[in-house]
Amino acid sequence: MDQTLEDLEQAYREAYDAYAEDRTPENRETYKEAKRAFSDARTYKKQLEELDPDHPRGRSVVLIENGE
Amino acid sequence: MAVTASGLFLPTWIDILDVTQLAVDLDAETHRIALFDNTITPNFSTDTAYGVIPYNAGEVTGTNWPAGGVLLTTTTVSESPAGTLMFDAADVSVASATFTGARAGLIYADALVGNNALLLVNFGSDYSPNNGTFTIQWAAAGVFALDLTP
Secondary structure, eight states, X not given: OOOOHHHHHHHHHHHHXXXXXXXXXXXXXXXXXXXXXXXXXXXXXXXXXXXXXXXXXXXXXXXXXXXX | OOOOOOEEOHHHHHHHHSTTOOOOOTTSTTEEEXXXXXXXXXXXXXXXXXXXXXXXXXXXXXXXBOTTOEEOOSOEEEEOSTTEEEEEOOOEEEXXXXXXXXXXXXXXXXXXXXXXXXXXXXXXEEEOOEEEEEEEOOBTTBSEEEESOO
16 A cells, blocks of 8 residues: 555554654664655655656756855 | 854754763754844854853844744764764644744754754754745755764
């Protein structure tokens, strides 16, 4: 079943809260996996937007590097 | 006096990593971004916290942008791409905002008593929304990224 970015975000937050409350190895693994899934999906979405000249993110891409 | 660069604050990051063991959880949704004008002069080697020189003056506030700033949400610290530590967050977007002269955003650990300064983002120019939507779009590379395997 395809998950939306919002689904992945919710899963991440739930996993974070569960691990914060009960620091079992299982909860830790779930939290790490959920965070990875959400973070990767969000990054991919933003990368696509940066390539889209019709998207605000694509019209104005300002990459600020340390020291700039 | 001016903001000329973005950067991470060494005192805080050293305190995170040394015996001080400053308890900063970058995944927590408790970090805030406060706005400052171009009268401040950041020093990434000595600056320590929100509310402490130079961040005890020059703060930009206004309608729908309070003192202390707003929370960063859906924060993540992860590896992206391989070998690089990335801190990312949801874009900041505040509607019907009115304020003047925002030149930089100070991200700090609001959950800690010390309001420890994590990093400063230089916007590059002043931003003054007038009853408009103020948005900070973080790049796909995140709020900041550290290449640990250059």
